[in-house]
Amino acid sequence: MNLTGEMLIGASFVRGNQGTQRAFNPATNQEIAEPAYGMGGAQEVEQAAALAAKAFDAYRSAPLTKRAAFLETIADNIMALGDALIERAHAESGLPVARLQGERGRTVGQLRLFAQVVRDGHFLRAAIDPALPGREPLPRPDLRLAKIPLGPVAVFGASNFPLAFSVAGGDTASALAAGAPVIVKAHSAHLGTSEMVGRAIQQAVAAHGLPEGVFSLLIGAGRQIGEALVAHPAVKAVGFTGSRQGGLALLKAANSRPEPIPVYAEMSSINPVFLLPGALASRAEAIGKAFAASLTLGAGQFCTNPGLVLAVEGAGLDRFMAAAKEALCGAAAQTMLTPGIHDAYRSSTSAVRSAEGVTEWVRGSDAGTQPNAAQAMLFVTDAARLLASPVLGGEMFGPAAVVVRARSLDELLQVAEHLEGQLTATLHIDAADSDDARRLLPVLERKAGRILANGFPTGVEVCHAMVHGGPFPSTSNAMYTSVGATAIDRFLRPVCYQDLPQELLPQALQASNPLRLWRLVDGAPARM
Template identity: 80%
Template sequence: MTLTGDMLIGASAVRGSAGTQRAFNPSTNAEIAEPIFGLGDAADVERAATLAAAAFDTYRSLPLATRAAFLETIAEKILALGDTLITRAHEESGLPIARLQGERGRTVGQLRLFAKVVRDGHFLKATIDPAQSRRQPLPRADLRLAKLPLGPVAVFGASNFPLAFSVAGGDTAAALAAGAPVIVKAHSAHLGTSELVGRALQQAVQAHGLPEGVFSLLIGAGRQIGEALVAHPAIQAVGFTGSRQGGLALQKIANARHQPIPVYAEMSSINPVFLLPAALAERAESIGKGFAASLALGAGQFCTNPGLVLACDGPGFASFLKATHDALAATPAQTMLTPGIHAVYQTGAQKVGATPGVETAVFGADAGDRPNAAQAALYVTDAARFLATPTLREEMFGPAAIVVRTRDLQEMLQVAEQLEGQLTATLQLGTADHADARRLLPVLERKAGRILVNGFPTGVEVCHAMVHGGPFPSTSNAMFTSVGAESIERFLRPVCYQDLPDALLPAALQQANPLGLWRMVDGALRQP
């Protein structure tokens, strides 16, 4: 497939006229010559949004089997891109080939998972409370509930996942599964990758004869396109993964609209790891090695990167630090996604290292003259300094972490209480630590969306039980997940039908149950 640098608005390839931009290779620190991408403007947003609004009622009314097949076709079209997609994503991100192949598998897996979710129909939450005409003192009307899509969704591609959280990633897959058209704003760090996947998605729309407005891909530098997209009245929800500053800016625009809309923003998290005494005494070295591997994975550019360790001083603490030090010292510097991300990481790490009362335990292997290469870093401080220095609780997006030495569990609890909302919290514990863990768990349940034991938070399974979300600022809405089958709930709302004739009801609620759904009838779950 030949790249053109065009936007994809409905069925058309549209050349942006608001300037040009080339893609960038962070490994070579140079622009990629071809193609030159045309940048869109507010008129392009208007065109894409108008098409999406026109497509909405037709798309959401399609048979569930058709919607599911469409998602599966997107997966097939992405796989059909073969090495062309992986090579381009590698050039634009600096991520290893094996990592990108795995990410492609995750992207395809998400689409196929949602195809199953759509086919089984449970997401509709079909609920029936039949009429009770003889009920005293008042009769009850026939009441039936089903969930419907909100409307067209704007999705912002993420820098750190050029496939799994981008054009056909989790937000797009969930919105399309819900029955909502999608307009994607491509991330400027992977323009060619976005066009390739966008064309695969556009082909799937055409293959199923769907309204062209079901999908569009826009390109724009700066904030103009994104702000216009969130502000457009046709857009009914936003999916975003990125910085806290970016997420809050979009939320502000969404809240200022005549009709405010939800922004599901995943923003910042330092994902604390709690090392309890028995675990440290029993296996400090293995914990240190595992932690170092998780911290440095993908140059630390994961939402779930473990950026904070809290450990009680005592047996095993020195062994944990030594094992972590040795592993990170031997970890090669890795190319970061963009020069901007690399610069922010370097500045943040230097700021932490210069903080009074913070010791630099290790700075990883020298990057030499490699551009945009990040060295792993580990810092150590005590609980008093950490609590007195709010900047130490800020996310360092990269392979750096702070170890906080606490005197005892009470001081560890004190630090935990001061943490902001997190995507994850991890407990490393032994059998003798269960009593301490019981004291920590209520705090962690208030602070995090996912709690792990004796593992590390990097690696997010795409399945039914996963929660990839959490209290602010890890996300803008702690009630939802952005990964897994439950993420479809972000783009649905309940509608109740009172005394509608059977022929006018959605198929999910008709008396004959033509979709063969499990339904809640008069408070009891009924088999089809």
């Protein structure tokens, strides 16, 4: 594919006139010469938003089978890009080719999952309470409920997933599945990758004869484009993955509108890992090695990176620390996604290292002259220091973590209560730890969206049961997930139809049930 550096606004290719920007290779610390991307502004936002608003009713009314086939065509088009897509993403992110191949698989997999969700029709939550004209003292009208999409959605690509949380990532896939047009703000860290995937979506829109405004891709300064997108009255929801600062800025802008809109922002998480005594007694070394592998995976640039380890002090914790030290001291430095992320990692680890009562336990191999490369780091402190020092509970976003030694389970519980909202919390337990785990679980349920046992949180499965969300500040809305089939719920709202004639009802609610859906009829599941 010949990259042109143009934005995709509906079916048009548009070159912005607000300056130019080139992609950047963090592994070489150099710009990628071609192409130069023309940056857009408020004018391009207006064009994309107007097209999205115009497309909304026609797109949401398209048959579910057509919507599902559209999602599958996007997946097919992405796969058809072949090695060129992986090579460009590798050049722009520094991520290993094997990792990107896996991420591409996840990207197309979630598109196909949402195609299945659309065909099933369960996401509509169709419910029917038939009229009861003879009910005393008052008759009941005919009441029918189904969900409809909110309206056009603005999606902001993430830096750490150039495919799976980007142009055709989970936010886009779930919004399109809901029946909502999407306007994507491309992340500046992977401009060429974004253009390639954007064209794959644009081609799918045309192939299925959908309104051109179903999809647009904008490029430009984050603040300028972002604020204009969130402020535009045609945009009815926002999907975002990134920093807490960025998410809160979008949330503030959305709440300042004459008509506030929901912002589904995934922001920051340190994903605490609790090592209970029985597990440490039986397998401390194995846990230490597995922890080191999880911590350094992808240079630690995962929102589910295990950044905090908590355990009661003793011989088991000492054995864990020794194993983790052995595994991490030889860990190679890895290229980070951008110079800015690398600088932020160095700053955050320096702040932790300088905090009172903190010891640097181990540091990975030196980066030498390798640009933008992160060394793995493990720090150790005690529970009292963590409770007194906010910096120790912050996200370092890289291959670094803090181990916290507690004097007792009661102190572990105190630390757990102190933690902010998290995407995940992990328990390493054996049968002997059941009583202790039972005491921790109610706290962790209040603190996290996903609770793991005897694993590590860096793998996020795309399926029906997955929750990738959690209490603030891990996300801006703990009621929803950004990964998995129920991510579609973020972009839907219920509508009740009272005594509407059959010919005016949505197909999902008609008496003949032309979509053959399972529906809730008088409170009971029925396919009638």
